[in-house]
Each structure stands twice: as C-alpha cells, then as structure tokens.
Amino acid sequence: MNAIWAEGPEPIVTETQFGRENANANASFKTASTLPRNASPERPVLRPILDNSFNSPVTPSPAQFSRPSTSTALPALSLPGLGQFKAPKPKAFKSPLLPQTAAKAAFAPSPLNPHARQGMVSSSFVTAGTQHSFAAVGGTPATPLRTSVTGFVTPMRGASRSRPAFKTPFKAGMKPGEPGRVRLEEEEKEKAIAKVKVAEVKQPTPIKSQQPSVSARTKAFFDLAPRPDRKTLPSSGLVPQEYTAQDLETMGIATSELTQITPTMAMYYSFHTPSATPPSGTSPSSMNMLGPAAALEELLSRGCTLATKPWVDNHWALILWKLAGMACLEPEREGDPGTKRWCWNEVMRQLLYRYERELNRGVRPPLRCIAAQDAPASCPMVLCVSNITWSEAAMTEDGMPIPPHPEFELTDGWYRLRAQVDAPLARATRRGLIRVGRKIGVVGARLSTERKDASEVLEAYNSTTLVLSGNSSHLVPWHAKLGFQGAPWVSTMNSLTADGGVVAAMDLVVLKTYPVAFLEFVQDENGEKHREGPRDERGEAEAEEKWKRRRQVHESKLREEYAKKEVRYQGYADRLERRAGAFAPGADAEAPDEIEELYDELDDPAGAAAVLSRISSSSAGWLARLILDRVEKERERSRDEIEQELRTMCPPREVRNFRILVVQDACTRRRGANRSAQLTVWDAAGMPLEVGGRYSVTNLIPTAQSSWMDREVGSEIYMCTRRESKVVRLL
Incomplete structure (x- = not known):
C-alpha cells in the first residue's frame, strides 16, 4: 500500500x-x-x-x-x-x-x-x-x-519601488545618424587633421632650450618665447674688436666708461635716467640714481617677490659686464633708442628675463647645480674667465724664486665660482693666452669645498672652488654658448703636457701592439709593496701553478694537524666514558667548575694520562660530555681557521695584466700628427685591440714625464689608463 x-x-x-x-x-x-x-x-x-x-x-x-x-x-x-x-x-x-x-x-x-x-x-x-x-x-x-x-x-526588498522611465543620454538631434551628430564628427576629424599638419611643419626643439610649462596660476613676468628675427652670435657675422677706441668715440660710445665695467666694478655704476639721453636743462645732481637698489625696488613693485638683494647684486654685475661688451661689439645699435643696449630699460629687461627663467620657472644654471652638488663638476661645460687674481711672489728655502700663481674666477653667465689651476694653465695665463673675457671649455673638473654639506652658489663663493687640469681644458671660440655641453672635447697629442693632469678623451689609431704582460704586487715584511715582473703568459702560468702547489702543501699540513688533534680528544672521550660507566646527570644539573680546568690540562699530551687516571667517575662523565661538545664545535670552525691561516702563510696573489700599444691621433686640427704615444692599457686581457683599429679612450694620465719629447716629427709621449677608463671601438 x-x-x-x-x-x-x-x-x-x-x-x-x-x-x-x-x-x-x-x-x-x-x-x-x-x-x-x-x-x-x-x-x-x-x-x-x-x-x-x-x-x-x-x-x-x-x-x-x-x-x-x-x-x-x-x-x-x-x-x-x-x-x-x-x-x-x-x-x-x-x-x-x-x-x-x-x-x-x-x-x-x-x-x-x-x-x-x-x-x-x-x-x-x-x-x-x-x-x-x-x-x-x-x-x-x-x-x-x-x-x-x-x-x-x-x-x-524594494518591491514597492517602480523603475523610472528610460531617458536617452543624447541631446536633441545628437543621436547616431542625426544631422547634429554627423556635423560634430566632421568637426573632430578636421581638428585632428589640423593638429597633424602643425606637428609636421613645426621643427623639433632641442631638449636644452625647452622651457618648463607654466601653470595657469603662475604669473609670467617675461615672455621666454624666442623672437622670429633672433640671431645667434655665430650667425650674426660680428667680429670682436672690429672697431677701435677712436671709432667707438666717433660713434658716440663712451669707451673710457665702458672699458672700466667689470663684474667687480659694475656694482658701483648707476644710470641717471631710464633712457640713455637725459632731459635738456637738467644737471646730473638733480637726477635719480638708478642702481642695484633701484632695480630691486622695481622688481618688487612688479610683483617679483622672490628677488633678494644678493640675487639682484650678482646679476646686476654680470648683466652690465655683458651689455658693455655688446655695445662695443655692435655700436650702430646704440644710436637708436629702441635697440639701445646700454640703458636702464635694457638692464631691467634682462633682470626680468633671468627672474622668469630661474626663480619663476625653476631652471637652475650650471654653477648653481654644481655648488648644490646636484650635478657633477666633471661634466663638460663652457665657462668664461671673469677675473684673475695672482698670489704674491715668494722664495724657496734654496733661494729660488717662486713665480706668482694665478687663480681664476669663472662664470656661466649667471653665477661665479673660483677655480684652482695647474702649472700648464698658469703658464698659458702668463703668456696672455688666457685673460679676462676668454671662454674655455672645461671637462673632468673636481669640486673642492670646505663645507661638508651642499650650499647655495651665492653662499659658496668663499668656501668652494673648482680644480681644473690643463690637459682637459681648451680655448673655445668667442661665440661659444656658456653652460653644459653635450659631449667632451677630444684632446690631441700636440696640446698635451707631461704635467697637465688627466686627459678627458682622445681619438686614437693603433699602430702597433705588444703581447699581454703580467705584473705581480708582493707585500714584504715591512708592509711595503714591490712588483715582480713583467711576465709573459707562460711565466704567469708557471707562477700561478707554483703558488697553487705551495698553498695545497700548507693546507694539507693544517688539515692533518686538526685531524690529529680531533682523534686525540676523541680517544680521551672514549676512555672517560668507559670510566664514567652509567653516568646519567639530571636535566637541570650543571657541570662542576673544575671540569674546565681539567679540559685545559688535556691540551698537553704528556699530562693527559695523569688527568685521566685520577679523575672520578662523575667528573669523567662531565669531562667526556665537554670534550665531545668542543670537538663538534672545533670541527665547524676548522674550515674558517684553515682559510685564515692560509691567507697569512700563503696570501692570494695580486696580479694585473696590461698591454702596451703604440697609438697616434686619428684626427688633428691645426697641426699634423707629429707625436705618437706608448699607451699602457691595464686589464687588457680579453680586450680585442687590433692594429689599424680606431678607438675612443677616456681618462688617461701621463706617465714617465721626464721622458716626454717635444712636438717635433717622430717625438713620443707616454700615457696609461685608469680603473675608470673606457676603451670603445669606433672603426
């Protein structure tokens, strides 16, 4: 059912x-x-x-x-x-x-x-x-x-709520296919085509000249966009010192006044009126003096709140020094009030430009970055000599005169720093090759400062200096642009001196190569190092094999000693365990104090038998346990101890390989390639150096300075690489 x-x-x-x-x-x-x-x-x-x-x-x-x-x-x-x-x-x-x-x-x-x-x-x-x-x-x-x-x-939940009626997101007449939507799509296509055409016509702007964008909230005090009719110094066709002092006086240029303008003396110069021509019937005493203080007031009145007195004083001196030179370079412009340079209005225009670029846009000049240690001083850059100071003459202890030594003041057009120079630069300054107003290309410089921390360039003038070397400094044309450069200058052998310091870069062709050789540096008992060699590859292989055999002999002896000691103590532990019998101390029991002393007495094999014969059964158990524990720890430490003893008895070899090349300049400027050089390339093993190859080599130092020859045909000089040197194949 x-x-x-x-x-x-x-x-x-x-x-x-x-x-x-x-x-x-x-x-x-x-x-x-x-x-x-x-x-x-x-x-x-x-x-x-x-x-x-x-x-x-x-x-x-x-x-x-x-x-x-x-x-x-x-x-x-x-x-x-x-x-x-x-x-x-x-x-x-x-x-x-x-x-x-x-x-x-x-x-x-x-x-x-x-x-x-x-x-x-x-x-x-x-x-x-x-x-x-x-x-x-x-x-x-x-x-x-x-x-x-x-x-x-x-x-x-929510059953009583009714869904709202659907509303289209499109505006009236803007649905797909309607006339308004079609017209909007056509306008977007036209805008995209116009942007592509503008991008094709516009020339790419170099990275260095690009200015950071200013937000909508930032007020601009100067338009940094370059004018379409702007000319650079190389394309201007101007020639320095084309006009004599008499020609300048005839053209209405006060040469006696402008020649006194230097970065030091410019601080004491003031203009009488905003324009260069004072009103008729007025005396100079009744006019306002427009100097650095008036320039600061003018900047603050225009809203340039970041301007300070030290900043204005620094730029006032450099602007006046530049404008004085430009007035003498192009005197025909001084007759037109609209193009006149030596006037108050032009100085204020230059100050506003520097304020907008540096303080408002945040573009820092090279020397300011170097003083703040945000850029290395070794970067290639063009600087101008703004001042030269000489030390006082002195006498050596032997009565030999010490000639005065110069110290440079260099500027990038915005700020100034002092510079220490070596003997070749001092000789060039005495001969007049380097003087105030000349531009020099610098690479590989060092920053020497008395302060531990970085500082602003206006505060670092008395505590920070640049250290220059003659072999890495070059005279550049008068129209060269100041500031950082994209690549270092390539030195030629005719421009090098034995005491000129580091050579930044060279372009060389290999004429001859020698086999790789090896030098071994050995430290004697007094801690002084001396070198053995040079050896060829066969000699180096024999020396390496001899060192390995000697090390193996010492290592085997040390291991045998440790093994004998371990076997001896293991025998002690076996005898003590037999003497202890059924030794079973509690878990919390501690060994007696005498166990450590008994263990130390076992170090002498002659007295170990007496210790083992007179020890009690309980002490024998404790001592056996201590011996086994020590043997295990010694076995773990034996490897490190053997390595340490081997470093003392048979220290590792310090060997460096090198190769000597005979090289010549790949290209020259004014003089022919009269000199050749023996270049020692360290750590050259495995480096493909071929005869006829062209190589770029950086950071070379002169060697065998007393053997350097003059610049006649067939003369020879000597150089070598450093650890930071680089050898790059060009051709």
Missing part, C-alpha cells in the same frame, strides 16, 4: 474493492489521512527534481505528502451508500501583518513571485487535502493553501 502511494499513480477505487475492504457500509469510514502512519512515505531521489520541473515555486507542502499534482482540482468522489463527497474549496491566506492592498502590488520576477509563470501558478496551489481522493473525506481537513495569485507571498 505504501509502494502504491509513493511510486504508482493514484489508485482507482471500485465498488468491489471497497466492498471487500468494508463489509459493513454503515461502518465508520476513515480517510487515508486519518489512518495510523508508521513511517514517512518514501520518495525517489529524482522525484523532487521532476516535480519542480512541472510546478512553479510555491510554499513547500508538508513532508508526509508528495508534490501536488498539476491538475486544477480533483473530481468529486462518488461512493455507494455514502453519497457524493466534494473537496473543500481552498481559501486564500491573508496575513494579518500586511495591509489588505499588498496582494495587488506588482512584484519583480522571483522564484517566490506567483506571477513568474502565469501558466502554472493557478494550477499549482492545491490543498493538502486534495492530493488524494480520500484526503478530504472525514477527519480534520488540512489547512488549505491559496490557489489565487492574490494570496500571501514573501515580499521582496
């Missing part, structure tokens, strides 16, 4: 069957729901899945009943003698917790929404009593489930 109820279709009850089971028609009739239930009806595993596939989600039925049928209602049951039974009509459940109008609200699609599947909902909700023909006959009827869509359902 349970199997038919659970698995088979609903039984069709006939009168015969009912008569056999109920002999007395008047007997009390019991429905299937009122019969005693021994166990829960069994359900196949796939039954819930099949039921869910045909029924819409509803409130679960009681566990003892199967999934309700898809039929809307069961037919009335007609039994003989009992009349016609009808299942009670289900009523919709109304929750007392919800308002009466909640049943009419529209819910979103959900497994709990009765509106989700309109075709199945109306037929899915049946009462528990209608699941079988006998379910509603007699007994207490089961609680009916709702059959209408207006019954109780679980309310969803």
Whole structure:
C-alpha cells in the first residue's frame, strides 16, 4: 500500500474493492489521512527534481505528502451508500501583518513571485487535502493553501519601488545618424587633421632650450618665447674688436666708461635716467640714481617677490659686464633708442628675463647645480674667465724664486665660482693666452669645498672652488654658448703636457701592439709593496701553478694537524666514558667548575694520562660530555681557521695584466700628427685591440714625464689608463 502511494499513480477505487475492504457500509469510514502512519512515505531521489520541473515555486507542502499534482482540482468522489463527497474549496491566506492592498502590488520576477509563470501558478496551489481522493473525506481537513495569485507571498526588498522611465543620454538631434551628430564628427576629424599638419611643419626643439610649462596660476613676468628675427652670435657675422677706441668715440660710445665695467666694478655704476639721453636743462645732481637698489625696488613693485638683494647684486654685475661688451661689439645699435643696449630699460629687461627663467620657472644654471652638488663638476661645460687674481711672489728655502700663481674666477653667465689651476694653465695665463673675457671649455673638473654639506652658489663663493687640469681644458671660440655641453672635447697629442693632469678623451689609431704582460704586487715584511715582473703568459702560468702547489702543501699540513688533534680528544672521550660507566646527570644539573680546568690540562699530551687516571667517575662523565661538545664545535670552525691561516702563510696573489700599444691621433686640427704615444692599457686581457683599429679612450694620465719629447716629427709621449677608463671601438 505504501509502494502504491509513493511510486504508482493514484489508485482507482471500485465498488468491489471497497466492498471487500468494508463489509459493513454503515461502518465508520476513515480517510487515508486519518489512518495510523508508521513511517514517512518514501520518495525517489529524482522525484523532487521532476516535480519542480512541472510546478512553479510555491510554499513547500508538508513532508508526509508528495508534490501536488498539476491538475486544477480533483473530481468529486462518488461512493455507494455514502453519497457524493466534494473537496473543500481552498481559501486564500491573508496575513494579518500586511495591509489588505499588498496582494495587488506588482512584484519583480522571483522564484517566490506567483506571477513568474502565469501558466502554472493557478494550477499549482492545491490543498493538502486534495492530493488524494480520500484526503478530504472525514477527519480534520488540512489547512488549505491559496490557489489565487492574490494570496500571501514573501515580499521582496524594494518591491514597492517602480523603475523610472528610460531617458536617452543624447541631446536633441545628437543621436547616431542625426544631422547634429554627423556635423560634430566632421568637426573632430578636421581638428585632428589640423593638429597633424602643425606637428609636421613645426621643427623639433632641442631638449636644452625647452622651457618648463607654466601653470595657469603662475604669473609670467617675461615672455621666454624666442623672437622670429633672433640671431645667434655665430650667425650674426660680428667680429670682436672690429672697431677701435677712436671709432667707438666717433660713434658716440663712451669707451673710457665702458672699458672700466667689470663684474667687480659694475656694482658701483648707476644710470641717471631710464633712457640713455637725459632731459635738456637738467644737471646730473638733480637726477635719480638708478642702481642695484633701484632695480630691486622695481622688481618688487612688479610683483617679483622672490628677488633678494644678493640675487639682484650678482646679476646686476654680470648683466652690465655683458651689455658693455655688446655695445662695443655692435655700436650702430646704440644710436637708436629702441635697440639701445646700454640703458636702464635694457638692464631691467634682462633682470626680468633671468627672474622668469630661474626663480619663476625653476631652471637652475650650471654653477648653481654644481655648488648644490646636484650635478657633477666633471661634466663638460663652457665657462668664461671673469677675473684673475695672482698670489704674491715668494722664495724657496734654496733661494729660488717662486713665480706668482694665478687663480681664476669663472662664470656661466649667471653665477661665479673660483677655480684652482695647474702649472700648464698658469703658464698659458702668463703668456696672455688666457685673460679676462676668454671662454674655455672645461671637462673632468673636481669640486673642492670646505663645507661638508651642499650650499647655495651665492653662499659658496668663499668656501668652494673648482680644480681644473690643463690637459682637459681648451680655448673655445668667442661665440661659444656658456653652460653644459653635450659631449667632451677630444684632446690631441700636440696640446698635451707631461704635467697637465688627466686627459678627458682622445681619438686614437693603433699602430702597433705588444703581447699581454703580467705584473705581480708582493707585500714584504715591512708592509711595503714591490712588483715582480713583467711576465709573459707562460711565466704567469708557471707562477700561478707554483703558488697553487705551495698553498695545497700548507693546507694539507693544517688539515692533518686538526685531524690529529680531533682523534686525540676523541680517544680521551672514549676512555672517560668507559670510566664514567652509567653516568646519567639530571636535566637541570650543571657541570662542576673544575671540569674546565681539567679540559685545559688535556691540551698537553704528556699530562693527559695523569688527568685521566685520577679523575672520578662523575667528573669523567662531565669531562667526556665537554670534550665531545668542543670537538663538534672545533670541527665547524676548522674550515674558517684553515682559510685564515692560509691567507697569512700563503696570501692570494695580486696580479694585473696590461698591454702596451703604440697609438697616434686619428684626427688633428691645426697641426699634423707629429707625436705618437706608448699607451699602457691595464686589464687588457680579453680586450680585442687590433692594429689599424680606431678607438675612443677616456681618462688617461701621463706617465714617465721626464721622458716626454717635444712636438717635433717622430717625438713620443707616454700615457696609461685608469680603473675608470673606457676603451670603445669606433672603426
């Protein structure tokens, strides 16, 4: 009966069957729901899945009943003698917790929404009593489930909110395909084509001349955009000292006044009026003096709040020195008030330009970066000699005169620093090759400062100097641009001197090569190093093999000594363990103080036997444990100790290889390649140096200075590389 109820279709009850089971028609009739239930009806595993596939989600039925049928209602049951039974009509459940109008609200699609599947909902909700023909006959009827869509359902969050109507994001007439949208797309294409054309016509601007962009909030005090008619000094066609002093006086240039303008004397010069021509009928005493103080007031009145008195004084001196030279270089412009340079208005224009570029835009000049140690002093740059001071003449102890030595003051056009020079630069200064106003190219300079920390250039004048070398300094044309340069100057052999210091860069051609040689530096007992060699490759290989054999001999001896000592102490431990017997100290027990003394006495093999014979059993156990512990630690330390002793007995070799090349200048300027050089290239093993190859070599130093020859044809000089030198193949 349970199997038919659970698995088979609903039984069709006939009168015969009912008569056999109920002999007395008047007997009390019991429905299937009122019969005693021994166990829960069994359900196949796939039954819930099949039921869910045909029924819409509803409130679960009681566990003892199967999934309700898809039929809307069961037919009335007609039994003989009992009349016609009808299942009670289900009523919709109304929750007392919800308002009466909640049943009419529209819910979103959900497994709990009765509106989700309109075709199945109306037929899915049946009462528990209608699941079988006998379910509603007699007994207490089961609680009916709702059959209408207006019954109780679980309310969803936000179900009462209605979605807003869709609004298009496009404006009127701007939808795809409409005239406004088509016209906008055509305008965008025209703008893109115009930008491409401008980029093709515009010439690329060098990186050094690019100015940092100014934000919209920053006020500009000077327009840094170059004028279209601007000319550089090389393209101007001007020639220095083309006009004599008499010619300048004839053209109205006060040469006696301008020749006195130097960076030192310019601080005491002032203009009388903003223009160069004072009004008629006025005396100089009644005019205002326009000097550095007036320039500072003018800058502050224009809003240049970052300007200070030291900054204005520094630039005032350098601007006046430059304008005095430009007035003498191009005197014809001084007759026109619009192009006149030697006047107050031009000085203020120059100050505003420097304020905008340096203080407002933050572009720092080279010497300011070097003084602040934000750029290395070894970078190639062009500087101008703004002043030369000479030391006093002196005498040596032998009575030999010491000639005065010069000290330079160099400027990058914005700031000044002092510079120490070597003997070749001092000789060139005495001969007049270097004087105030000359420009020199410097590379490989060093910064010497008395301060530990970096400082601003205006504060570092008395404590910071540049150290120059003659072999890395060159005279450059008068129109060379001041400041950092992109590449160092290549020196030629005719410009080098034996005492000129480091040579920054050379362009050389290899004429001859010698085999690689080796030098060994050995330290004697006094700590002084002397060198052995040079050796060729065969000699170096023999010396290396000899050193390895000697090291192996010393290492084997040391290891044998450590092994013998370990075996001896291991024997002591074995004898002590036998003497101790069943020695088992507690976990917290500590060794007696005498154990350390007994261990020290074992160091002497002659007295070790006496110690082992007189020791007690407990002490023997403690001493054996101590010996085993020490042997293990000694074994771990033996490797390091052996290495340390080997460094003392057989120290590592200090060997450097080198190769001598005969080289010549690859190109010359005014003089021919009269000189050749023997160049010693250190660490040349494995370096491909071929005869006829052209190489760029940096950081060379002169050697064998007393053997240097003069500049005649066939003369020879000597140089070598340093650790920071680089040899690069060009051709």
